[in-house]
Amino acid sequence: MTFKVAELSDIDKVLELHYKYQVDSIAEEDKKDGFVTTPFTKEQLTELITKEQGLFIALEGEKVLAYVMAASWRFWSIWPMFEHMIKDLKNLTYLNQTLNVENSYQYGPICIDKSVRGSGVLEKIFDFSRERMSKRFPILVTFVNKINPRSYEAHKRKLGLEVIQEFEYNNNHYYELVYDTSKRSL
Numbered sequence: 614m615t616f617k618v619a620e621l622s623d624i625d626k627v628l629e630l631h632y633k634y635q636v637d638s639i640a641e642e643d644k645k646d647g648f649v650t651t652p653f654t655k656e657q658l659t660e661l662i663t664k665e666q667g668l669f670i671a672l673e674g675e676k677v678l679a680y681v682m683a684a685s686w687r688f689w690s691i692w693p694m695f696e697h698m699i700k701d702l703k704n705l706t707y708l709n710q711t712l713n714v715e716n717s718y719q720y721g722p723i724c725i726d727k728s729v730r731g732s733g734v735l736e737k738i739f740d741f742s743r744e745r746m747s748k749r750f751p752i753l754v755t756f757v758n759k760i761n762p763r764s765y766e767a768h769k770r771k772l773g774l775e776v777i778q779e780f781e782y783n784n785n786h787y788y789e790l791v792y793d794t795s796k797r798s799l
């Protein structure tokens with residue numbers, strides 16, 4: 614398996630993986646292992662790549678088996694949920710710093726094909742993206758929906774992210790987590 618920063622020519626394969634596990638199109642039996650919510654478009658992923666170099670993928674041959682998205686808060690701010698999180702950054706402190714849009718970025722979603730879950734791809738792709746984003750930001754911020762226990766276990770227990778607070782938005786309950794990007798997770 615190889616890991617790389619995605620190029621524009623990878624977008625169609627990323628969207629194929631994405632819609633296999635997106636809430637509106639995921640198979641019913643796969644829902645218990647988590648799903649991704651946002652219905653990303655080709656245009657949004659184009660911007661993620663060209664403006665942020667923020668799409669990271671794992672390839673087996675031609676097939677994309679995992680992706681991580683990560684970008685500045687500016688990129689995410691078109692979605693109201695992120696606008697809400699941005700407004701709240703000033704109330705959070707980590708690594709002796711008050712969080713803001715300069716010292717932190719938003720990691721996620723992450724999606725791994727079920728054929729390779731539990732095989733270490735999680736740790737490898739997380740570290741691959743962490744290392745690259747660490748050149749721009751000291752602090753990773755993310756959130757996990759409380760109805761996604763697999764993702765919570767993966768991020769809290771296996772990768773070592775820390776819960777900084779819990780919050781509610783649109784009747785959903787979330788953990789907000791942080792990570793020091795200078796720290797290798799492997």
Ligand SMILES: CC(C)(COP(=O)(O)OP(=O)(O)OC[C@H]1O[C@@H](n2cnc3c(N)ncnc32)[C@H](O)[C@@H]1OP(=O)(O)O)[C@@H](O)C(=O)NCCC(=O)NCCS
Nearest residue numbers: 646647648649722723724725730731735762763764766767
């Ligand atoms: C979330 C995701 C990235 C995690 O990657 P993964 O390869 O499945 O993670 P792992 O299997 O290494 O780790 C998950 C851990 O949670 C455990 N787990 C699985 N289901 C669980 C559940 N319902 N409750 C508690 N723990 C659970 C697993 O056993 C594993 O622990 P172990 O390795 O000690 O056995 C992946 O499952 C995925 O892409 N899911 C669909 C999309 C998604 O939910 N993305 C996250 C939201 S943005």
